[in-house]
Amino acid sequence: MNRLDRITEALARSAARRLSRRSFFGRLGAAMTVATVPLLPVSRAAAERGPQPPQPQEKGDPANCDYWRYCAIDGFLCSCCGGSMSSCPPGTEPSPITWVGTCRNPVDNKDYVISYNDCCGKSACGRCECNRNERDTPVYQPAGSNDINWCLGTQSGVVYNCSTAVVLGAAS
Template sequence: MQRLAVVLLAMGATFSDHLPLSAQANCGQWHRCGKCGCLCSCLGGSDTACPPGTSPGGAWWVCGYASGRWWLIRYLDCCGPRNARPTCPSGCSCNQRCGQPPANQNWCPNPESNAAYCTRAQVWSQC
């Protein structure tokens, strides 16, 4: 866990105050700080389910600080055929970590033919 926290801190992430997870998904929520890509809720999915026609790909984990505690956050890509990838609707694209590992990886199986349509963000537990 310490290694994950060090990776996140090295990326220069900052965290805002803890927001309720039941709030409408938006890129400004603290647990989306390591995200690069479209919000799944904008494509018919959520943080607990991939949109129709997609399937879960690989995941990456970070530790983020909010409300006086370190939290383990899992980012999970939802994948589908590269040639059918929809355009992310306006206001739904989170670009906090684009171009920086691990967010810039294609975590989908068969990356030559599959692409990430969106990324789910889930707070799992304390680090």
């Protein structure tokens, strides 16, 4: 059971940092709040939510395979598909479990843990294909493997659309 524990722990830890129960309840709470407050036309217009941009202190182009966060990515860049390096295109669902990589940010020269969540539920976007394999592991070590279709944890199913690269935090 040790092996299972290790895999489960790695996967669960990365999952918990993104689509946790907290975020589910957060969304639920937001929905409930909205339901009790009458919607004005202006607030409906404000409901539009664009792709999340890079953080201000970053450098590089998230639509380019050379962008620093993509050091272990494999697939189509969501930045070219209606999303961004940290948001899924409209109508696609982020995978709750995925593989993680460690990439060096050239601006502060620090290593960051990057989570490569897939966006799922529509066929492959097909744009900006990018495959980089820094510290990529074989598929029998799944937590670090970019060859696996990680859409398997979604409600939408395994149909893969594109890949993101979300900063989880500095690698200690």
